[in-house]
Amino acid sequence: MKNNSFSQIADAIKHAKSIAFFTHIDPDLDAIGSALSLYFACKNLGKKVTFFSKENFTEIQLMFLENCNVSSSMCDASQFDLFISTDAPAMYRLGDYAEIFNDKNNTIVIDHHINCGLIGRQNYVNTEMSSCSEISYQILRAMKANITPQIATLLYAGLSSDTFSFINTKTNSNSFWTAYKLVKAGADILKVNELQYRRHTKKEVEFKKYLWTNFQIVDDCAYCTIPLKELQAMNGKKSDFDSYSSELVSLKDIHYSFSLAETSKGFFEASFRAKSGYDVRSVAMKFGGGGHIEAAGAKFNAENIQQATNMILDEIKKQKSEKK
Ligand SMILES: [Mn+2]
Numbered sequence: 001m002k003n004n005s006f007s008q009i010a011d012a013i014k015h016a017k018s019i020a021f022f023t024h025i026d027p028d029l030d031a032i033g034s035a036l037s038l039y040f041a042c043k044n045l046g047k048k049v050t051f052f053s054k055e056n057f058t059e060i061q062l063m064f065l066e067n068c069n070v071s072s073s074m075c076d077a078s079q080f081d082l083f084i085s086t087d088a089p090a091m092y093r094l095g096d097y098a099e100i101f102n103d104k105n106n107t108i109v110i111d112h113h114i115n116c117g118l119i120g121r122q123n124y125v126n127t128e129m130s131s132c133s134e135i136s137y138q139i140l141r142a143m144k145a146n147i148t149p150q151i152a153t154l155l156y157a158g159l160s161s162d163t164f165s166f167i168n169t170k171t172n173s174n175s176f177w178t179a180y181k182l183v184k185a186g187a188d189i190l191k192v193n194e195l196q197y198r199r200h201t202k203k204e205v206e207f208k209k210y211l212w213t214n215f216q217i218v219d220d221c222a223y224c225t226i227p228l229k230e231l232q233a234m235n236g237k238k239s240d241f242d243s244y245s246s247e248l249v250s251l252k253d254i255h256y257s258f259s260l261a262e263t264s265k266g267f268f269e270a271s272f273r274a275k276s277g278y279d280v281r282s283v284a285m286k287f288g289g290g291g292h293i294e295a296a297g298a299k300f301n302a303e304n305i306q307q308a309t310n311m312i313l314d315e316i317k318k319q320k321s322e323k324k
Pocket of ligand 1: 112
């Protein structure tokens with residue numbers, strides 16, 4: 001796939017009158033920031049804009065969705081002349097909205113993952129970017145759009161969360177340069193930091209307690225599993241244990257980590273992390289998932305949680321021995 005230039009994409013956006021925005025299911029702040037920054041810039045230019053999503057947004061996500069027209073109904077393609085997807089590399093990541101990108105509609109795909117088949121009429125996919133929000137920022141610059149404090153805050157939230165606060169190895173000079181520009185434009189760092197890092201609820205603490213009580217280590221892999229019964233007892237869902245794998249990979253001498261939860265009978269959701277130089281994307285792909293080299297996820301079926309755990313441990317072991 002050949003990338004279009006920022007100015008080509010900016011032109012397409014500027015010429016559109018009504019634009020539908022999409023991002024991946026289970027959206028993180030980079031998904032929301034990269035999509036909504038463009039959404040609000042277009043809205044400010046007087047365009048008709050709709051953000052399509054069927055998520056049950058968390059309280060924190062809703063803080064970033066303020067004043068956004070979110071539609072959870074199907075998208076009537078005849079109502080829009082442009083369709084933009086951000087932060088999603090594969091069709092299935094768009095959930096019920098994938099269909100739109102199947103047609104030869106006027107689509108734009110903006111992303112920083114290794115592409116897995118989601119291709120627009122125009123594309124800008126760059127895996128060197130630490131966040132998709134950085135790409136959205138470049139497009140807004142090419143559009144000469146006014147970067148309002150609200151837009152800057154959305155982009156900063158995406159950048160800050162996808163770099164794990166500027167510590168993961170994708171963090172580069174462009175991440176800091178973009179952060180500098182966004183703070184200059186009025187990004188509310190305090191709001192982003194407070195919402196992301198200083199709002200731990202009692203429930204989150206319960207989940208952390210579970211993690212640090214139940215985690216296991218095998219060789220250089222740390223992991224934590226949550227059986228369905230425990231998950232229900234803690235009244236938890238996927239987002240509640242999302243941070244487990246990130247926490248575990250930060251342990252000394254640990255190169256791989258994963259969290260694994262049984263979210264319904266016989267159905268498992270796994271989140272993988274790796275330290276720099278190690279690869280969990282290829283592990284996730286074995287289970288029908290994907291993501292980045294150092295941060296990936298997958299959903300799959302297994303008889304029980306012990307079997308699911310062993311399947312992952314075996315796969316990590318196998319890939320390590322293949323690399324030797
Ligand atoms: Mn992202």
